[in-house]
Amino acid sequence: MSTILSRHVPSQLYVYIELIRLEKPTGVILAFWPFAWGIFLASSDHCMTPAMGTSWLVMFFSGSFLLRSTACTWNDILDRKFDRLVERTKDRPIASGKLAVFNAAVFLSIEVALCILFFAFLRNSKAFWLGMFSLFPLVSLYPLLKRYTYWPQAWLGVTANWGLLIAYLTLTDVFDYRRLLPLLTGAWWSVILLIADTIYACQDKNDDAQAGVKSTALKFGNWAKPILLSFIGGFVLSLIFVGILEGHTWRFYATSTGSVAAHLVWQLWIVDLNKSPSCAAIFRQNSYTGFLVLAGFILDYQKHSSC
Structure with a gap:
């Protein structure tokens, strides 16, 4: 499919744009929300100004982009043989032969180096090692799990959620155990990503079954909607x-709870898990879910902040 970038960027460079899914930003946005939550929790605890919070949001959005791009490259290198057997992925740069594996590996090494530099730039040893753990083993193991377990989507959820801890520790340098229970929200974001990626995987479930690729879409089968x-x-x-632990008001419950519940139930109501276009469209809708959670925290900020 022709795009604006494909028409204006040389083909030798455009293959890398395809590789990192630059024109498909949903994955970056989903990875970013836990970072944003971590920034907000740290800001509300330590009275940071909106300007400081905004600068950290920009910083961690850049980190989300780097991590997701690295994950895409690594995934496509390992999955190139599987991708050739799946209709939706057979034209990816490595699977189709447009990009040599060696060139992709060189590009991957640059991405990994940039990720390490990003974590080092945070200037916090705890956040640095948490970031390194997100690369090795969280990101690195995900493509391999598809070969051995039906639950790679759960692993992906944990991987993306790791950003909450990285952001919180970067800004505070202390893991406040008082925050352990509120951080359950972040833990359940792993489940939301499991839901989103299960819907995403339903696009390929027939091809995956023939190729030998495992997923929760295949595991849940006809019970997918009730389970989700x-x-x-x-x-x-x-x-x-x-909300109860933090003493939130109706603003939080209406936005972070009510709106999120309605949005997610609406997704399950209208999605046709047997039609790829429907699954792809609903997967993209999950970009808004994390924002709704964050919006509830922000609207209730003055109520429970000590600033």
Whole structure:
């Protein structure tokens, strides 16, 4: 499919744009929300100004982009043989032969180096090692899990959620154990990403079954919607629990709880898990879910902040 970038960028460079999914930003946005939550929790605890919070948001959005790009390259190198057997992925640069594996590996080494520099730039040893752990083993193991378990989507959720801890520790340098229970919201974000990626995987479930690729889409089968609905219930209950612990007002419950619940149930109601275009469209809708959670925290900031 022709795009604006494909028409104006030389083909030798455009293959790298395809490789890192630059024109498909949903993955970056999903990875970014836990960073944003961590920034907000740290800001509300330590009375940081909006300007400081905004600068950190820009910083961690850049980090989310780097991490997601690295994950895409690593995934496509390892999965190139599987990708050739799946209709949706057969034209990816490495699988189609447009980009040599060696060139992709060189590009990957540059991406990994940039990720390490990013974590070093945070100037916090705890955050640095948490970041390194997100690369090795969290990001690095994900493509391999598809070969051995039906739960790679759960691992992906944990990987993306790691950003919350990185951001919080970067800004505070202290893991406040008082925050352990409120951080359950972040833990349940792993479940929301499991839901989103299960819907995403439903695009390829027939091809994956023939290729030998495992996923929760195949594991859940015809029970996918009821199972995903139960996960949504768990996420909403965790938000209510956080609201009670933190003394939030109706603003939080209306936005972070009510709106999120309605949005997720709406997704399950309208998605057709047997049609790829429907799955792709609903997967992209999850970009808004993390924002709704963050919006509830922000609207209630003055109520529970000590600033």
